[in-house]
Amino acid sequence: MGSNGLIEGKKVIFSTGNIMSISDITKKPSQNSTQELIDAIKFTLKDYEKNSELSEAPNDTRFILRSDDIQAKIQENDLEDLKIGLKVFLTNDSEELLDEALKTALSWQLKVKKVTDVIVSFKKQELEQKADNLEEIKKIWLVLENYVQNGIVDELGVADIEEPTFRALYDWAKIKPNIIQINLATCCVVPPTLQSFCKEKDIKLFTHSDSSDILPDESVKEVFGAPLDLQWAVRFTIHIKCRGVLTTKGYCLCMSPKD
Template sequence: MANHSLENIENVIVNTGNILSIDDITKKPNTNPTEELVEAINITIKEFKSGSVLDPQPDHLCVINRTNDDIISKVHEHELSELKIGFKIFLSNDNQYLVQEAIEKAFLTIKVSSVDDVVISFKQKQAEDKKDDLYQIQKVWKILESFVENGKIKQLGIADVEESTFRALYEWAAVKPSIIQINLATCCVVPPTLQAFCKENDLKLLTHSDNNDILPAESIIDIFGRPLLLNWALRFVIHVKCRGGSDY
């Protein structure tokens, strides 16, 4: 088998596919989302180095896919109307092109033309006293609204912002956020005022356990052997309606 090198690849997407089909991950039930992601990337890279075919893209991206991923067959066992599909995008900046790239590549990965919801999460600030950047959020929100207007996304959401920021976004946005996610590891009690606001406006108030930095710089170095810039990470969650759900 050929032994592929990552040394000369500068712009790459690693598609880990359906992580529920990876035994090494499902047998470790107590891992956190970052540990799962690192493990899935390592497995995908290992397959690539063992001779998997590199998938070149017309936009100069290289895509590394898992060899035996079953995500497409799983999705297409059902009609799209039977599925509830959501994306969560982990962003490092407010580059609108990268947000668009993440969504479009995700559509191509699971071969669908629309999803139910998209939640964005910005990498957390390092300084405790640094406030949310509302302008940064608004800049990304505009590109998300264009997907809603084109019928490709039904609902939008955001994770881990202050209540005042969420209210300001709600008042400003043409397409209002329908979802807010809160990490209970950093916010032990959901503010009653936020609960009331969500109830009054029929918004989904959800909790999550994602790490603030979904793929830390040290993990990237461990995986690739050198420092690289993470432009975005995207997780898709697919539920079969009336049957419960699965993370793919």
């Protein structure tokens, strides 16, 4: 499907809505996050073409959303009974883009004042697997700390950084990371030293299968039929705490024309 004039020199922010309400996606529980996101974007574009629900902000940013049941799902329970998690996929270390991603997810997508946790993933070259840039991570971490200090986020985490980098971040950070995610596709066994460190510091250690490059260039061209840049993507998940039931899941992302 082409971009159909949606971009035209403008930044576009998409909301896939609650993909748990799309049976064609929920029937594929084993697909990876990239394919899930691609399918969700395609459904969002189809919905847009049908309903033309497009709004435009004064700063030449367009918002395209799929009509769904997110607010109804959230309002079925007290916010205190929900575990709301955000995973932010960044393409660079821009504090402005991180702030935009979080504010978009909180205020526009979910319309909540607080979430349980935020995990940040930095894009890496899959073949090169460049070394972590601690200074880049610190810049981003300072933005995240502000969200905790302002009572908007309870816990912070990072994905797919090396153990020495994680230890250095932990020692440096004013607000310590509570969560680390390890991709078993690149690390077959979680290092015992990292397991011990996390146990000692009461850090949640999780494994996952997300690619740090969640929407590669070839996937962008497949979906939009145009060369666009992914600025950021956020995946949101909402569980009912007492039962651990996933009720809501989806993505919001920002695309811009290539320079």
